[in-house]
Amino acid sequence: MRETKSSIFKLLIVISFTFGVFFLMPNFVKETHAEVAPCAVYGIHQMYPKNTATVKYEGTNINAITLGTMAKCVCGASIVYNGRPYSGGALGTYVTDPTPDFGAGGHFTYVASEENVMYSSSSHLPGYRFN
Numbered sequence: 189m190r191e192t193k194s195s196i197f198k199l200l201i202v203i204s205f206t207f208g209v210f211f212l213m214p215n216f217v218k219e220t221h222a223e224v225a226p227c228a229v230y231g232i233h234q235m236y237p238k239n240t241a242t243v244k245y246e247g248t249n250i251n252a253i254t255l256g257t258m259a260k261c262v263c264g265a266s267i268v269y270n271g272r273p274y275s276g277g278a279l280g281t282y283v284t285d286p287t288p289d290f291g292a293g294g295h296f297t298y299v300a301s302e303e304n305v306m307y308s309s310s311s312h313l314p315g316y317r318f319n
């Protein structure tokens with residue numbers, strides 16, 4: 189009788205442990221592996237601020253971002269944003285990989301279609317690191 193109780197107890201421990209792992213795993217996977225890793229060099233882009241940049245809506249003279257910051261990864265990925273992600277602030281309005289506006293004559297001006305102009309109230313963007 190004692191043996192049986194002991195076995196059931198052990199079985200319960202194994203079951204709760206198994207379920208515990210089962211419930212913890214999705215979060216674990218989400219935290220560590222679910223982030224997109226689009227960078228050919230680092231996996232996740234390491235973005236470094238380069239210069240001030242303005243982004244216009246394609247085919248218009250209207251600024252989507254005025255005097256924002258252009259940050260680049262060594263792989264060539266770029267982003268222009270008007271927030272302060274490096275100090276933990278919101279990214280704000282941002283455009284990834286805007287097209288240089290060659291007509292702007294040496295200024296750091298880019299164009300982007302309206303659907304590529306995004307907003308984030310977070311300082312974090314999946315696939316990108318602002319260090």
Ligand SMILES: [Zn+2]
Nearest residue numbers: 227233261263
């Ligand atoms: Zn990259």
